[in-house]
Amino acid sequence: MQGQRWWVPWLYLAPALLILFAFLVYPTIHTVILSFMDENGEVLVTEHCKSDVCEWGIFHNYWYAFHNPSMQEAFVNNIRWLVFFTSITVFLGLVLAVLFDRVRYEPIVKSAIFLPMAISFVGAGVIWGAQAGVYKWTNPAKPQVGLLNAILVALVPGFEPKNWLRLQPWNNFALIVVGIWMWTGFAMVILSAAIKNIPKEILEAARVDGANEFQIFFRIIIPSISSTLTVVATTMVINVLKIFDIVYVMTGGRGGTDVIANRMYTEMFINFEDGRGSAIAVILLLLIVPVMIANIRSFREQEATR
Amino acid sequence: MNANPSPKVNWPRVIGRAILHTVVITVAIIWLLPSMGVFVNTFRPKQAVGSTGWWTILVTPFDFTQYSLENVINVLAGNPEYVETCRENEEIIAAADSGACDELSNSRDRRTCEQVAAGERVLRRCDLLTDLLSSDGMARAFLNSLSITVPSTIIPILVAAFAAYAFAWMEFPGRQVLFVVVVGLLVVPLQMTLIPVQRMFNVLGLTNNPNFPFLAIWLAHTGYGLPFAIYLLRNFFGALPRELFESAYLDGASKWTAFWRLALPLSVPAVASLAIFQFLWVWNDLLVALIFTSGRYSPVTRHVANLVNSLGQDWQVLPAAATISMILPLVIFFALQRYFIRGILAGSVKG
Numbered sequence: 001m002q003g004q005r006w007w008v009p010w011l012y013l014a015p016a017l018l019i020l021f022a023f024l025v026y027p028t029i030h031t032v033i034l035s036f037m038d039e040n041g042e043v044l045v046t047e048h049c050k051s052d053v054c055e056w057g058i059f060h061n062y063w064y065a066f067h068n069p070s071m072q073e074a075f076v077n078n079i080r081w082l083v084f085f086t087s088i089t090v091f092l093g094l095v096l097a098v099l100f101d102r103v104r105y106e107p108i109v110k111s112a113i114f115l116p117m118a119i120s121f122v123g124a125g126v127i128w129g130a131q132a133g134v135y136k137w138t139n140p141a142k143p144q145v146g147l148l149n150a151i152l153v154a155l156v157p158g159f160e161p162k163n164w165l166r167l168q169p170w171n172n173f174a175l176i177v178v179g180i181w182m183w184t185g186f187a188m189v190i191l192s193a194a195i196k197n198i199p200k201e202i203l204e205a206a207r208v209d210g211a212n213e214f215q216i217f218f219r220i221i222i223p224s225i226s227s228t229l230t231v232v233a234t235t236m237v238i239n240v241l242k243i244f245d246i247v248y249v250m251t252g253g254r255g256g257t258d259v260i261a262n263r264m265y266t267e268m269f270i271n272f273e274d275g276r277g278s279a280i281a282v283i284l285l286l287l288i289v290p291v292m293i294a295n296i297r298s299f300r301e302q303e304a305t306r
Numbered sequence: 307m308n309a310n311p312s313p314k315v316n317w318p319r320v321i322g323r324a325i326l327h328t329v330v331i332t333v334a335i336i337w338l339l340p341s342m343g344v345f346v347n348t349f350r351p352k353q354a355v356g357s358t359g360w361w362t363i364l365v366t367p368f369d370f371t372q373y374s375l376e377n378v379i380n381v382l383a384g385n386p387e388y389v390e391t392c393r394e395n396e397e398i399i400a401a402a403d404s405g406a407c408d409e410l411s412n413s414r415d416r417r418t419c420e421q422v423a424a425g426e427r428v429l430r431r432c433d434l435l436t437d438l439l440s441s442d443g444m445a446r447a448f449l450n451s452l453s454i455t456v457p458s459t460i461i462p463i464l465v466a467a468f469a470a471y472a473f474a475w476m477e478f479p480g481r482q483v484l485f486v487v488v489v490g491l492l493v494v495p496l497q498m499t500l501i502p503v504q505r506m507f508n509v510l511g512l513t514n515n516p517n518f519p520f521l522a523i524w525l526a527h528t529g530y531g532l533p534f535a536i537y538l539l540r541n542f543f544g545a546l547p548r549e550l551f552e553s554a555y556l557d558g559a560s561k562w563t564a565f566w567r568l569a570l571p572l573s574v575p576a577v578a579s580l581a582i583f584q585f586l587w588v589w590n591d592l593l594v595a596l597i598f599t600s601g602r603y604s605p606v607t608r609h610v611a612n613l614v615n616s617l618g619q620d621w622q623v624l625p626a627a628a629t630i631s632m633i634l635p636l637v638i639f640f641a642l643q644r645y646f647i648r649g650i651l652a653g654s655v656k657g
Contacts, residue, residue, distance in 0.1 A: 012469060134343065244592075
């Protein structure tokens, strides 16, 4: 390129680098440091151990994060989310993408499934919630105005309406259903684009050779879109690790539904335990980094095959 | 040649198609039902919302007497009734606290007051409710959301475009390394940054600053949106043909002119997708809003979340509030579906 003064590129970069440093680099380092401090973030946690003994020494906040009963409950719930949310969104997204590919009104049904992606988690919390939504519960003597209880009362004789968001451990699955409702459209759209990218000749050739639809699905479609499947699955795993708003709005983490990100919020901004909250944030970061790297890697792989 | 013109019906195929259509349409309806409920209840009278299911309108959907704008108006402009009730409640609570129940003029209030004093009954206090349902409830939250979202979309894209242009079309030492570092910041979940950023705003006096109520959240969203925006725009700028820039420089254009006249106009599709993605992300965000906004400067997400936690027996207005909070994203979704989907797909890697 022709002569330019050496500082010209830095002029273009300066605003971005300054903001990135102030809002991402420096805070990340600071949070790591805070995770070794006491609740006010002023002295090392070892000088102020809560229970007189400092388990794990300077890593006491991490000890707390792994041993506190609420945190252990949150970990178990995140694993529930991980297993059910991830597998069902990817599976349903794939099945719907294949089915919708075969009807002429594909764009319309796709919009219906994708629509919840435009809605905030807060909006979804109202749409599904116990206050005014699908999971609404009213006194059994009155008519049920929540969809789920109304359907079950109408279909199952003698059904006692349930307060779904209080019913352990099913309330976790009630929340996971909301997540699935929101994110299946995302999986479907990405997988659908990948399926349409498979060369028609390959599918034709397989059919001519006598392959049935199941063989085509498992032997051709799945292997051809494997990198896209990885992108979708890893995106879902990242979503699970950060899941916060649904729980915050629908149950507030009560009734055994707490998750890691909501615990972090509670420790940081309700209990004002900066050290503990920071330790949980660092744990989140450490869980997310490997998944994110896998995600970006297969994202680029998938771009390359286009 | 076959003499028989009537084609044979391929029954397995017909049955297969029928099952396919049934499944596809059923799934689509199941997906729409939950949102339908909230949408329909938005336009029913408060009393009806509480006593019968929203699906009862399906019997006579065109009987317009069963619809009402009551809830929408109440939640947008505030219902004086709520404010009045809670003001009366405050009076009774105060009387109960000071043991002056006898001084109340109304006999029903006196009885309530005694129950409150005996701890048999809890009355709703005003502080939160008046704030939420007073004269400008959701309407103010909606304007707050706009005031937060528009700058939080424009600023990061502009800042990112400058940086992406430098990364794509300028040469300087450490270009590759620096770009990798910036993209690497994608992995940082914003949860990692909340406490230090909040402390920084406290030091700078940007927390609860009545003169610049939104500056803190604009800056925060700019920071969180930048890595992804730089990544996307750098890839897009980099894919533009090199000859274009070279001929522009030959014609005497400066870097500055080439940026505004070439790079940006040619990237309209990428910028549009990015803008829609960032707009929706900020509009729908709750976590950042919980920490960097307060009280009367709350956006719709935070306002609705507060309503969920505080309305109690007045829950019938919730669907109206939720609909107002979702209306703009839904309009964008239907109007710009192509860019919308592209933006969301590209944004899947945002941290």
